[in-house]
Amino acid sequence: MKKDFFKGLRHGIPIALGYLSVSFGVGIMAVKAGISITAAVIMSASNLTSAGQAAGIGIIAAGGAIIEMILAQFTINLRYSLMSLSLSQKLDSSFTLPQKLIASFGITDEIFAVAVSRPNRLTASYMYGLIFMPLIGWSLGTFLGAFAGELLPPFIANAMSIMLYGMFIAIIIPPARKERNVLIVVIAAAVFSCIFKYLIPSVSGGFAVIISALLASVIGAVFFPIKEMREEE
């Protein structure tokens, strides 16, 4: 039990270091949108998701409707359900329902990637350990970013607000370069998003992202159905 926890803790350290920097961008973005440092940290500690929080911050800043927030979080974070589903097939039989209710809180892209590649069945202790450091890193980075966003001179904070988008670019470009189908979906999503912004500005930002992403993904699923699920064993 204890050994599993510490193993998870160790495996989570590289993820935590990465999160420290990504969430720095989230923190800066949050204070620029008028959200307090405390609220930004609470949001990070309770959500643990980059794209969902970035969209959420946008909706909060724009004073969007609650239904818009629900639909945006649902669409943007829907991928986690697939990861959760995949991990649920890999759980040790000692995993109890209350433990599942706790461990599922921390399923992110990176934690999923590490957990799914483990040769053994997953125990609750291992999952707790694996989630612990990234959760600390994510919350701490948000605090530092929000703090810096309030302290740094505006011209530096402005330049840093591009960081989170830079990370999104770093996530989408490499697979788009390798797979033509991903490239087409990525371009389609960007084009739809621009069409909303410039031609149909009456649609709010959150909805524009949801509709653009769904349309582009449907195009991908219809014209380029994937051969096998890489994320499942």
Add this chain to the structure above:
Amino acid sequence: MTIAIYIIVMAAVTYLIRMIPFAFFTKKIKSKFFKSLLYYIPYAVLSAMTFPAIFYSTGDHITAAIGTAAAMILAFFDLPLIVVAAAAAGSALIADVIMH
């Protein structure tokens, strides 16, 4: 107070998405269409969130465009996330200092 409601809604929706399949699903998704859709959604979401919003992120279209170009070039060469992000911010900052 409203900020608290927004955060609670965000956290609740995100948690349920993660928790329900993890704790209660036993079957595997078989539909090829649905599997493909879930495969593409993360990339489509990030792309739709980034464009065109990135060009407004720094408060100046020119510095933002320079930062975007730097990020795209470095991402093309598969550099780590933090390097790409730092380069985007760094080049936007340098452009801003030169221009003003």
